[in-house]
Amino acid sequence: MTADLRDLYQDVILDHGKRPRNARVIEGATLTQPAYNPLCGDKGTLYLSLDPDEGRIVDAAYVGQGCSISTASASIMTEFVRGKTREEALATFGLFHDMITAPPDQASHRAVPEMGKLSVFSGVAEFPARVKCATLAWHALKTALALGPEAAAKPVSTE
Amino acid sequence: MKTAAVPRPPGHREMDASTNAVSRPTDAEAVRAAFPILGTLVHGKPLVYLDSAASAQKPQVVIDAERRVYETLYANVHRGVHDLSMRASDAYEAARAKVARFIGADGVKEIVFLRGTTEAINLVAQTYGRVHVAEGDEVLITALEHHANIVPWQMLCHEKGAKLVVAPINDAGEVEMAAFESLLSARTKIVAVAHVSNALGTINDVPRMAAATRERAPEAVVLVDGAQAVPHMPVDVSSLGCDFYCFSAHKMYGPSGIGALWGRKALLDAMPPWQGGGDMILSVSFEKTTYNEAPFKFEAGTPNIAGTIAFGAAIDFLTGLGMNAINAAESDLLGYGTAALSALPGLRLIGTAAHKASVLSFVLEGVHPHDAGSILDYEGVAVRTGHHCAQPVMERFNVPATIRASLGVYNTREDIDVLVRGILKVQEMFT
Numbered sequence: 001m002t003a004d005l006r007d008l009y010q011d012v013i014l015d016h017g018k019r020p021r022n023a024r025v026i027e028g029a030t031l032t033q034p035a036y037n038p039l040c041g042d043k044g045t046l047y048l049s050l051d052p053d054e055g056r057i058v059d060a061a062y063v064g065q066g067c068s069i070s071t072a073s074a075s076i077m078t079e080f081v082r083g084k085t086r087e088e089a090l091a092t093f094g095l096f097h098d099m100i101t102a103p104p105d106q107a108s109h110r111a112v113p114e115m116g117k118l119s120v121f122s123g124v125a126e127f128p129a130r131v132k133c134a135t136l137a138w139h140a141l142k143t144a145l146a147l148g149p150e151a152a153a154k155p156v157s158t159e
Numbered sequence: 160m161k162t163a164a165v166p167r168p169p170g171h172r173e174m175d176a177s178t179n180a181v182s183r184p185t186d187a188e189a190v191r192a193a194f195p196i197l198g199t200l201v202h203g204k205p206l207v208y209l210d211s212a213a214s215a216q217k218p219q220v221v222i223d224a225e226r227r228v229y230e231t232l233y234a235n236v237h238r239g240v241h242d243l244s245m246r247a248s249d250a251y252e253a254a255r256a257k258v259a260r261f262i263g264a265d266g267v268k269e270i271v272f273l274r275g276t277t278e279a280i281n282l283v284a285q286t287y288g289r290v291h292v293a294e295g296d297e298v299l300i301t302a303l304e305h306h307a308n309i310v311p312w313q314m315l316c317h318e319k320g321a322k323l324v325v326a327p328i329n330d331a332g333e334v335e336m337a338a339f340e341s342l343l344s345a346r347t348k349i350v351a352v353a354h355v356s357n358a359l360g361t362i363n364d365v366p367r368m369a370a371a372t373r374e375r376a377p378e379a380v381v382l383v384d385g386a387q388a389v390p391h392m393p394v395d396v397s398s399l400g401c402d403f404y405c406f407s408a409h410k411m412y413g414p415s416g417i418g419a420l421w422g423r424k425a426l427l428d429a430m431p432p433w434q435g436g437g438d439m440i441l442s443v444s445f446e447k448t449t450y451n452e453a454p455f456k457f458e459a460g461t462p463n464i465a466g467t468i469a470f471g472a473a474i475d476f477l478t479g480l481g482m483n484a485i486n487a488a489e490s491d492l493l494g495y496g497t498a499a500l501s502a503l504p505g506l507r508l509i510g511t512a513a514h515k516a517s518v519l520s521f522v523l524e525g526v527h528p529h530d531a532g533s534i535l536d537y538e539g540v541a542v543r544t545g546h547h548c549a550q551p552v553m554e555r556f557n558v559p560a561t562i563r564a565s566l567g568v569y570n571t572r573e574d575i576d577v578l579v580r581g582i583l584k585v586q587e588m589f590t
Contacts, residue, residue, distance in 0.1 A: 004202070005537045009530075009588060017530075018589075040529055040545055041559035065559060067527035068589070130533060 007123030008130065009068070012076075017068025020075035022061040033144035034155040035064070035136050042066035042133065043155070044074060046140040055086045062137050069130050074137035076117055086145050092118070093142045100124040100134055190480070191569045193218040204539030207574045212357050212387060212518055212565030213543050215412045217473075224472035225414060228465035236464055237438055237455075251464055254471030255454075258419050261474045262385075262404060263395035268424055271454040272467055275418035276386040277307040279405035280351070282420060282457060283382055284311040286430040287403075288349060291380075294320035297346045299379075301339070301363070302328045302555055303356040306548040308384045312351060321348075328555060332359035332510040340371045347376035354388035354404075358549035358563070359510030360493075360518030362388070369400030380426065386410055386418075390567070391489055391516045393482040396421055412568070413473030414466040420457075427453035434459040480568060489517055489566050496564065496575045503582060505590075509561050519564040520547075523582065526589045528560040534588065535562075538581040 026047035036043045044064015051058050060081050062074035081089045095115055099122055124134045136156075143156045191197050194216050199206045208216060228250070234243035236251045255267045264270055273279050292298065298312045302325050309323075316323045324347075326339040334352075343350070350372045355362050369381045380402040388394055390411040396404045403426070407418035422430075432439055432450050436459030441449040450456045477485065496519050500506055505524035523531055532544035543563045546553045553559060564578055 005534060008533065014588070018525075041550075041553065067529040069530070071527075127533065130529070133529060 004126065008127050010120045010123065012117065012120045013068060013072040016072035016075040020062070020071050022075065022078035023063055024061045025063060026059055026061050029059075029061075031144040033140040035140035036155040036157050037066075037070075037132055037136050038157060039132065040067070042070050042136055044070075044137065044140075046074070046078075046137060046144060048141070048144055050086070057081050057084055057086070057089060060141075062140075064137075066136065067130075067133050069124065069133040070136050073121060073134045076120070077137050077141065080116065080118055081141065089141060090145055093138050096121070096138060097135060100131055187569075187571050191571075193220065193476075194569050195219055195222070197569060201539040201541070202537050204537075207538075207540045207577045209564040209566070209570065209574060209578060210541045210543050211390070211410070211567035211570075212547075212563065214409045214415065215390060215567050216569065217414070218412055218476050220476055221413055221469050221472045225465045225469035228468050233465065235461055247464060250468045250471075251462070254467050254474075257471040257474045259421075261394075261478065262389070262406075262421055263397050264421050265397070265424065268453055269421050269427065271420040271422065271427070271457045272462055273418055273420055273457070274416055274463075275407035275409070276384055276405045277311075277407075279403075279418060279420035280307055280382065280384065281311045282433050283349075283403050283405075283422070284315045286433050286457075287380065287426065288312075288315045289318070290431065291378075292316070292319050292321050292348045295346065296321040296348045297324045297344070298322070298349045298351065299324045299326060299339075299342055299347050299376075300351050301326045301334045301353070303332060303334065303359055303361055303363075303552055304351070304353055304549070305357050305384065305386075306550070307386075308351050308353060309551070312349070322346075325551075328361075328552075331512050332356065332361045332552075332556075333512045333514075334361075334363055334368075336364065336367065336371075339368065340375060343372055343375035343379070345376065345378065347372070347379045349382065350376070350379050351382040351384070354383050354385045354394070354399075355391070355516045355518075356510065356549075356552070357387045357518070358520055358547040358552045358561070359512065360515040360520065360565075361510060361512040362392075362514040362516050364514075365399045365401060373400070387518075388516070390477070390485075392486045402426055408466070408470040408473055411473055412476055413470040414463070417463045417466040417470050419470075422453075424453065427457075432456045432459075436460045438462075485568055486516075489568070489570075492566055492570055492572065492575070493517060493519070495572050496566070496578075499575050499579050500582075503579065503586075505586060506582065509556050509558065517566045519566075520561045521563075522558050522561050523585060523589075526585055528562045530589065531562050531582070531585045534585045535578070535581045538577065538584065540578055540581045542578070 029047040030050040031048040033046045047061045049059040060078040062078050121134050124130055139156045196216050232246040234247045236248040255270050259267045259270045324342050327335050352363050372379050372381050382403040383401045385404050385406040389406045402423050404421040409415035439451050439456045439459040441451050507522050509520045528544035545560045
């Protein structure tokens, strides 16, 4: 095993890839957003329950099929965004996206403390072919939060 | 290549072998030495290129041929009276003659140069198809087709109110011939089939399909997508019994962006032109244009001149090695690879037809193909992972994607061994 490959396949990612958390349907979810990557065939559905008063995410789940990167990313995301407000979750999307797309020598590539467990995905930056795997569930989150219930009519895509 | 001393059968076509750096596939090292890219390191490991079904690598003779065009004879073709233009035109038309001989066409006028297989199929759909397919008619394809041999027919059927009919495949990935034959009728106007499946490696029984079409659907023409066949086996269109045959240079060690359509001359002559422009006309006034004859009426605009001439060099390269010898060597390697992969626990081959060429498509239990592809890449092994532009095939086998190792003239048993060791590393990480 080369060190570089271990940057991508960290133990936390392998664990969540094999045993994704929150892989369940939320009945009566506030937002339901399908996601699809036509290039690799990865697809899934994101479920979000929001507190109507505060706009806070009280529950998040994702059911789908995909590679270990996309499965782990969805799993860790659903854990991470629970309890966050809509604005906080969208801001995290921005930080996450910057972390895995910026060149490794740029400051935005580095994980910031508030990203917590999401920092395990920083190695994806060295594997541009896998960025779309890591962001599929996040794009679903962004679309669902930005557009609301109407968004579900059309799957988000990382293509 | 391992089956080196392959005897040449009588009547084997061999031309222009003298122009090749490599004359016989008797020496794997000599064949590999013809491909400069094989010296590349990937992640610090020697490149093991097992993705020739997506696109094959280029031998030095092809690279040199393209460069020499620009260095010694480049000008536009079929236009000028000056010396360079005539030299370029001669070299361009010489490539057409090589393509015609290579597939056993009845003369150069049956060869249309296009961007590739996809454009060739679209041309037939948009010219022959729009004339001959009407409401209520049917176009018959098979369940193992590449998207390029599905979508152009879907577009045609949608426009005409015709029906796209799909012959099923069995669990081995072979077309169910009884079903195929039963789907042919007087309504069938076009039959479009792959010669070799890009996702499964299945070799379709084209002569039988063509004969069944003649018998049951006498008005239908048979188009064959030959992109995955011409690099791997001798192809003689007259013995296949089809009407159109399409292929791409880039899968046969030539440049990308160039390919050919073979069509029976009477059919090409009767078809309307497709794109309008220069070279496809005899005379133009604002009132009336007289079209050039086939193949030129299908070649509007300045073509890929250097690429076409280098396509000819690729054919010289293949004929220099000998298509029968290539076929024998690759069949041997496919057998070796099939046995090696089948021995691995947790590996399931997708596509186990009795007659196969050059493709080892598989899935690994508990591992997504993209994860396997990234890990194999780190071992220097280039394979394709995904749906291979054949989503209906993936659906048929109930998998989202496969890992596909595909073979070319430069592959050896050592390449398969490196692949197997890579797969073991993948399984180690994910179990």
